[in-house]
Amino acid sequence: VSTQIKARAVSLEEIETVYRERYRPLLRVALMIVGDLEAAEDAVQEAFARAIRHRFEFRGEAGLESWLWRIVINTAKSHHAKPGRSPATDPAETDDRRPDAEAAALRRLLGQLPERQRLVLFLRYYADLDYRRIAEVLTIAPGTVAATLNAAHAKVRQLIEEASE
Amino acid sequence: VSSFDPRVAEVLERAAPSLENAHGNWNAVLELAGVRATDRIEAVAPVIPPAPRRRLVARRRSVIVAVLALCGLLIVLFATPAFGLRDLIVDFIGGRTSVSFVKSEPAPAAIKKRFLDLFTEAPPGMSPHVLPAEARQITFRGAAGQKRILWVAPTRGGGFCSILVGGGGGCVDRQTEQSQGPITIDGAFSQRRGQQPLFREVEGHVFSSKVATLTLEFQDHRSIPIPFVYVTSPIDAGFFLTGVPSDHQQQGHWPSELVARDAQGKLIATKTIRYATPPPNRLPPNRIRILTPKQRVLPTAPPVAPSQPQQEGSADGFHVVVGRNGAVQFTQTGRTSELERLAGHSAGYGCFRLTREFGIFTVRGLSQEGRFAPNVGIQLYGIGAPVDGCEIDGSGGHRWPDALGSHSPVEIALTAKGRAFFADRAAARDLAHFVRSGRMQKIRKESGPQILRDMRATYGPALTHSRIRYRLTVGGITFTETSSTGKTFRVVVVHGRIAHSNVEPYAKVF
Numbered sequence: 001v002s003t004q005i006k007a008r009a010v011s012l013e014e015i016e017t018v019y020r021e022r023y024r025p026l027l028r029v030a031l032m033i034v035g036d037l038e039a040a041e042d043a044v045q046e047a048f049a050r051a052i053r054h055r056f057e058f059r060g061e062a063g064l065e066s067w068l069w070r071i072v073i074n075t076a077k078s079h080h081a082k083p084g085r086s087p088a089t090d091p092a093e094t095d096d097r098r099p100d101a102e103a104a105a106l107r108r109l110l111g112q113l114p115e116r117q118r119l120v121l122f123l124r125y126y127a128d129l130d131y132r133r134i135a136e137v138l139t140i141a142p143g144t145v146a147a148t149l150n151a152a153h154a155k156v157r158q159l160i161e162e163a164s165e
Numbered sequence: 166v167s168s169f170d171p172r173v174a175e176v177l178e179r180a181a182p183s184l185e186n187a188h189g190n191w192n193a194v195l196e197l198a199g200v201r202a203t204d205r206i207e208a209v210a211p212v213i214p215p216a217p218r219r220r221l222v223a224r225r226r227s228v229i230v231a232v233l234a235l236c237g238l239l240i241v242l243f244a245t246p247a248f249g250l251r252d253l254i255v256d257f258i259g260g261r262t263s264v265s266f267v268k269s270e271p272a273p274a275a276i277k278k279r280f281l282d283l284f285t286e287a288p289p290g291m292s293p294h295v296l297p298a299e300a301r302q303i304t305f306r307g308a309a310g311q312k313r314i315l316w317v318a319p320t321r322g323g324g325f326c327s328i329l330v331g332g333g334g335g336c337v338d339r340q341t342e343q344s345q346g347p348i349t350i351d352g353a354f355s356q357r358r359g360q361q362p363l364f365r366e367v368e369g370h371v372f373s374s375k376v377a378t379l380t381l382e383f384q385d386h387r388s389i390p391i392p393f394v395y396v397t398s399p400i401d402a403g404f405f406l407t408g409v410p411s412d413h414q415q416q417g418h419w420p421s422e423l424v425a426r427d428a429q430g431k432l433i434a435t436k437t438i439r440y441a442t443p444p445p446n447r448l449p450p451n452r453i454r455i456l457t458p459k460q461r462v463l464p465t466a467p468p469v470a471p472s473q474p475q476q477e478g479s480a481d482g483f484h485v486v487v488g489r490n491g492a493v494q495f496t497q498t499g500r501t502s503e504l505e506r507l508a509g510h511s512a513g514y515g516c517f518r519l520t521r522e523f524g525i526f527t528v529r530g531l532s533q534e535g536r537f538a539p540n541v542g543i544q545l546y547g548i549g550a551p552v553d554g555c556e557i558d559g560s561g562g563h564r565w566p567d568a569l570g571s572h573s574p575v576e577i578a579l580t581a582k583g584r585a586f587f588a589d590r591a592a593a594r595d596l597a598h599f600v601r602s603g604r605m606q607k608i609r610k611e612s613g614p615q616i617l618r619d620m621r622a623t624y625g626p627a628l629t630h631s632r633i634r635y636r637l638t639v640g641g642i643t644f645t646e647t648s649s650t651g652k653t654f655r656v657v658v659v660h661g662r663i664a665h666s667n668v669e670p671y672a673k674v675f
Binding site: 012016019020023024027028031032037038039041042043044045046048049050052053075078079102103106107109110121122124125126153156157160 | 169170172173174176177179180181182183184185187188189190191193194195197198199636638639643
């Protein structure tokens with residue numbers, strides 16, 4: 001069996017299908033990582049543009065959707081790390097879609113979770129991915145997903161209680 | 166997600182809204198990825214893995230030539246499903262692939278619209294009468310095995326119009342076909358200053374269904390086969406576009422003749438390529454006077470009077486009457502400071518109709534430019550009726566900020582759509598003029614925070630008080646401006662270049 005058979009080029013149509021069918025969960029997870037809707041839109045857009053440019057490098061080891069989730073998460077993380085994400089001070093920079101204060105506060109609360117717990121929680125809740133798929137996206141063992149999700153639940157409950165005291 | 170603790174689920178739900186109205190923008194993704202509109206179809210086609218063909222050939226080395234030839238044919242038929250062509254191929258002989266026109270997939274809407282542009286904007290008597298809705302997409306292989314995409318549409322007169330990606334395009338009528346014989350050939354040179362010209366590629370048509378092979382012969386008596394695609398009725402023509410091998414690009418090795426043969430190898434036609442010294446590209450002195458727009462006097466009335474039913478409107482010191490027959494009369498009725506400024510300068514008088522063509526928002530308009538005058542008549546053709554607005558555009562400006570807020574000196578909306586268009590276009594133009602201004606072209610190449618510093622230093626309060634909004638993004642900056650109609654225009658700059666924008670067709674940004 002030739003190893004060349006394994007390398008499967010992904011067509012634009014396949015990537016487009018995932019984009020159209022999974023755009024909202026992708027955007028929600030990106031939003032939870034970057035904290036700003038417009039930046040999240042940019043992150044998803046940039047991630048899919050990257051996927052298109054690198055589609056010939058897709059090896060098919062994980063599913064296409066897992067591969068795309070990984071790119072979106074990495075891109076969103078890099079967006080979040082970029083400078084210039086602090087609240088705008090120039091009137092020309094104001095964002096009329098700024099999320100409401102409560103949502104922002106809850107995002108800050110969830111931001112206190114360790115990164116892996118947050119990502120597992122987001123992928124499970126917003127994207128409805130099963131443990132196997134989450135493991136593929138985050139390149140961890142499926143058993144680790146279950147344990148991490150448990151820990152994340154406990155941590156969120158603790159944070160809620162602390163916040164309501 | 167049923168397994169979630171309700172309290173945790175509630176926090177997650179309230180932290181990120183469900184974003185029901187978010188749909189994304191796939192075209193923006195493609196733009197950002199650098200997939201050009203003309204590449205998209207090519208890019209969609211899956212890559213053909215080279216392995217099966219290599220293995221097949223390797224195992225059959227000792228098999229007789231006839232079997233190898235059969236394998237060659239099978240490989241072609243195997244490979245073509247990648248283009249969706251297996252059912253379309255009528256025959257494969259020598260270098261010719263015959264493709265069924267009627268079974269080919271329709272061309273994308275944007276391409277149909279390009280064909281429609283040929284039809285609607287041509288002056289009377291010069292339209293090729295192309296049938297854009299009938300346009301098809303044909304995919305075939307070029308000389309080095311590379312994919313080629315051809316879009317072709319029949320014309321009412323039995324000819325066709327075509328666009329070959331990476332090559333040329335145009336329309337051919339049956340008379341032209343007959344006068345040119347069974348084959349045509351054209352070539353493309355490139356030349357750097359002080360160097361000899363290089364012959365880069367050849368392109369042409371085949372107008373005889375009997376042609377099975379094309380051979381390109383060179384000045385050094387060598388030759389290569391030229392593959393071509395033959396598209397069946399109603400097109401009944403073949404197309405080729407192929408790069409000239411590097412050892413035949415220098416003078417003395419250039420292509421000398423194209424030879425067409427039938428399936429039995431019988432000569433059908435030859436086309437000799439002649440290289441003439443081009444005449445100097447100079448106009449003879451004192452024979453042709455080229456008028457500047459300012460010197461051109463426009464007619465005071467259209468060639469025929471505006472017919473009923475008429476559309477009328479007034480604004481900005483002008484009254485306009487548009488007839489059903491496309492005749493338009495502009496008449497000055499007042500004085501404004503903008504009209505004073507136009508006196509003695511050139512102006513464009515025009516009208517437009519807003520429409521959707523193959524699902525694409527389109528502004529069909531026509532204007533005539535000449536010296537500004539109080540009474541001007543023009544004739545519209547190819548626009549259709551009723552029109553949505555008329556205007557007089559000045560020749561000056563395009564600096565940012567524009568004194569008129571990027572409006573034209575005279576804008577007469579004749580419908581509600583026309584009024585919204587003027588508002589949207591002003592916002593789009595304002596944004597485009599800002600982003601493409603000479604100063605911004607330099608500034609936007611800077612790194613993130615430096616862009617902001619330079620913008621503020623250069624434009625100061627003008628920018629703060631403008632309707633333009635901006636924010637840094639990865640590798641660049643995004644500008645937005647919202648029209649009074651609520652429509653938001655956006656220009657995304659990445660590494661100094663325009664990665665995406667939605668200002669067209671209202672304005673151009675670069």
